[in-house]
Amino acid sequence: MIDTHLLQTVAAVVREGSFERAAQRLHLTPSAVSQRVRLLEDRLGTALILRGLPCTATEAGAKLCRHADMVGLLEDELRRQLPATASASTAHSSLRIAVNADSLATWFLPALAEMAQAGTAWLDVTVADQDQTAEGLRRGHVLAAVTSQAAAVPGCRSRKLGALRYVATASPRFMARWFGRGVNAESLAVAPSLVFNQDDRLQERWVKRLLRRSLALPAHRLPSSDAFVRAALADMGWGMNPLPLVAPLLASGALVELLPDKPLDVPLYWQVVMLDVPLLDELSACVLRHARLELS
Amino acid sequence: MIDTHLLQTVAAVVREGSFERAAQRLHLTPSAVSQRVRLLEDRLGTALILRGLPCTATEAGAKLCRHADMVGLLEDELRRQLPATASASTAHSSLRIAVNADSLATWFLPALAEMAQAGTAWLDVTVADQDQTAEGLRRGHVLAAVTSQAAAVPGCRSRKLGALRYVATASPRFMARWFGRGVNAESLAVAPSLVFNQDDRLQERWVKRLLRRSLALPAHRLPSSDAFVRAALADMGWGMNPLPLVAPLLASGALVELLPDKPLDVPLYWQVVMLDVPLLDELSACVLRHARLELS
Numbered sequence: 001m002i003d004t005h006l007l008q009t010v011a012a013v014v015r016e017g018s019f020e021r022a023a024q025r026l027h028l029t030p031s032a033v034s035q036r037v038r039l040l041e042d043r044l045g046t047a048l049i050l051r052g053l054p055c056t057a058t059e060a061g062a063k064l065c066r067h068a069d070m071v072g073l074l075e076d077e078l079r080r081q082l083p084a085t086a087s088a089s090t091a092h093s094s095l096r097i098a099v100n101a102d103s104l105a106t107w108f109l110p111a112l113a114e115m116a117q118a119g120t121a122w123l124d125v126t127v128a129d130q131d132q133t134a135e136g137l138r139r140g141h142v143l144a145a146v147t148s149q150a151a152a153v154p155g156c157r158s159r160k161l162g163a164l165r166y167v168a169t170a171s172p173r174f175m176a177r178w179f180g181r182g183v184n185a186e187s188l189a190v191a192p193s194l195v196f197n198q199d200d201r202l203q204e205r206w207v208k209r210l211l212r213r214s215l216a217l218p219a220h221r222l223p224s225s226d227a228f229v230r231a232a233l234a235d236m237g238w239g240m241n242p243l244p245l246v247a248p249l250l251a252s253g254a255l256v257e258l259l260p261d262k263p264l265d266v267p268l269y270w271q272v273v274m275l276d277v278p279l280l281d282e283l284s285a286c287v288l289r290h291a292r293l294e295l296s
Numbered sequence: 297m298i299d300t301h302l303l304q305t306v307a308a309v310v311r312e313g314s315f316e317r318a319a320q321r322l323h324l325t326p327s328a329v330s331q332r333v334r335l336l337e338d339r340l341g342t343a344l345i346l347r348g349l350p351c352t353a354t355e356a357g358a359k360l361c362r363h364a365d366m367v368g369l370l371e372d373e374l375r376r377q378l379p380a381t382a383s384a385s386t387a388h389s390s391l392r393i394a395v396n397a398d399s400l401a402t403w404f405l406p407a408l409a410e411m412a413q414a415g416t417a418w419l420d421v422t423v424a425d426q427d428q429t430a431e432g433l434r435r436g437h438v439l440a441a442v443t444s445q446a447a448a449v450p451g452c453r454s455r456k457l458g459a460l461r462y463v464a465t466a467s468p469r470f471m472a473r474w475f476g477r478g479v480n481a482e483s484l485a486v487a488p489s490l491v492f493n494q495d496d497r498l499q500e501r502w503v504k505r506l507l508r509r510s511l512a513l514p515a516h517r518l519p520s521s522d523a524f525v526r527a528a529l530a531d532m533g534w535g536m537n538p539l540p541l542v543a544p545l546l547a548s549g550a551l552v553e554l555l556p557d558k559p560l561d562v563p564l565y566w567q568v569v570m571l572d573v574p575l576l577d578e579l580s581a582c583v584l585r586h587a588r589l590e591l592s
Contacts, residue, residue: 015494016494017494017495021494024510024512025512054494054495101520104518104520104523105520105522105523109523109526109527109530110530112516112518112527112532113527113530113531113532116488116516116527116531116532116533117531117532119488122488122514122515122516122517123516123517123518124516124517125516125517125518125519126493126517126519127519127520192412192415192418197422198311198312198313198317198350199313199350214320216320216321218418219418220408220412220418220419220420220421221418221419221420221421221422222400222408222419222421223421223422223423224397224400224401224423224520224521224522225520225522226401226520226521226522227400227401227405230405231405231408231409231412234405234406234409235409235412235413236408236409236412236413237412
């Protein structure tokens with residue numbers, strides 16, 4: 001079996017991003033951390049850490065970190081079953097979860113908050129596009145992910161969450177300025193749109209469905225769900241916003257839909273590593289319950 | 297001089313993240329894009345694109361992209377001075393800007409919206425920690441950045457923006473549960489804190505100033521300014537929140553300060569490449585004006 005101290009040391013370097021910070025966390029000197037990492041790299045015959053600012057895991061290192069996470073979860077479960085050790089330890093597992101920004105901005109945060117209330121795990125959330133989160137799971141960077149990919153990642157279980165509904169929205173002033181003569185190929189070709197980042201195809205997908213052809217949209221790039229909404233309110237552009245986030249603004253008239261009854265539904269899935277521990281089951285149950293409340 | 301078509305092609309691949317998407321934007325076939333990229337790589341004798349998902353710029357490629365941006369800005373300015381070409385073209389420059397998430401969530405968005413109103417440039421915003429944004433400028437990924445680094449990046453001008461004020465905040469319920477006996481080393485060692493990501497040291501800095509020593513804080517990681525606030529409201533943890541974002545919540549009592557009169561000010565600087573074109577001057581003037589309104 002892999003030496004626990006070495007395993008924990010590598011995981012801490014990846015988590016903290018530096019040998020110095022890992023040393024601080026583990027109450028070691030940085031050179032002791034460095035020695036341990038090199039020792040495990042020698043034993044496994046492969047590089048685990050890419051030295052840099054920040055330090056990151058190699059492909060093998062990421063898999064080792066996931067292994068460390070899973071051992072941690074199994075150990076937590078063991079402690080729960082051994083009352084003598086349960087009271088002696090206050091350690092919690094860390095659950096690394098990847099989620100798309102719009103889910104985090106809407107239905108997913110209440111699920112996290114509920115899990116946090118239970119106090120049984122530290123939640124370590126990373127944000128990526130819904131098409132990229134499965135990759136984090138595949139590479140071993142996370143234990144669970146909200147993703148647009150239905151097919152189960154090897155070693156994981158996939159469950160349907162429902163669809164996050166998006167509506168094409170803009171401010172009334174923006175509508176008057178750019179879409180006074182209708183929402184069509186001519187106006188969409190010149191009206192500033194908003195895109196989240198280079199992975200965000202939602203605006204183009206909506207336009208393609210509307211016009212039945214692709215159109216290159218002029219766009220500002222703004223990688224934040226809430227900034228996206230604020231930018232729409234400030235007449236900066238039109239964009240696809242998640243309905244749960246903008247429903248109150250649509251109700252008040254601060255934002256309007258470009259066209260009525262033309263939503264775009266993005267189906268989402270919950271994928272978790274196959275590891276039979278109650279903590280992951282609790283997390284999944286909590287996530288699925290909140291998804292049912294907010295997703296279509 | 298570098299062939300314009302080759303330059304634009306490389307810039308498009310980096311911007312879009314793939315040869316296919318760049319081809320679509322430029323109305324070329326993917327193989328034509330690939331040929332152009334290879335041709336410029338041969339001529340310059342260095343790799344420019346790291347082929348992958350997504351395609352990214354090499355160090356040399358990033359500098360070439362910045363060069364393309366700067367040529368674009370100079371050309372826009374030239375067109376403005378040549379009325380015959382000004383009317384013939386609707387092309388705009390793209391301004392790539394790096395900003396920290398908390399600025400984007402507060403004072404920076406109104407500045408972007410004002411720039412967008414002028415309609416003279418497409419804004420391409422990336423988000424990074426305030427200690428990392430200067431790196432984007434150094435590497436050529438962006439033309440301008442909001443950063444905590446006062447010293448000018450080579451080739452750039454640095455100006456003081458003011459300080460973004462942070463306050464340690466939590467919900468009243470969280471305070472009662474975790475800090476009922478005071479905010480001190482004992483309670484801070486067990487109360488769940490929130491950190492943005494591994495680069496976020498604000499909570500630790502605040503605690504270190506308070507206790508006059510370092511303390512490893514138990515923490516959930518949540519990389520979104522608005523999710524941070526929502527998590528605090530949902531009793532998930534305490535965290536350093538930017539005052540402009542939580543002022544209304546402090547006023548209503550939905551959030552409270554852990555300790556009164558213990559803010560943490562983070563000085564911010566505006567760094568821009570030295571290129572004497574009115575568009576960058578307009579952007580700087582707009583950013584500095586909005587900073588004065590909201591920063592301390």
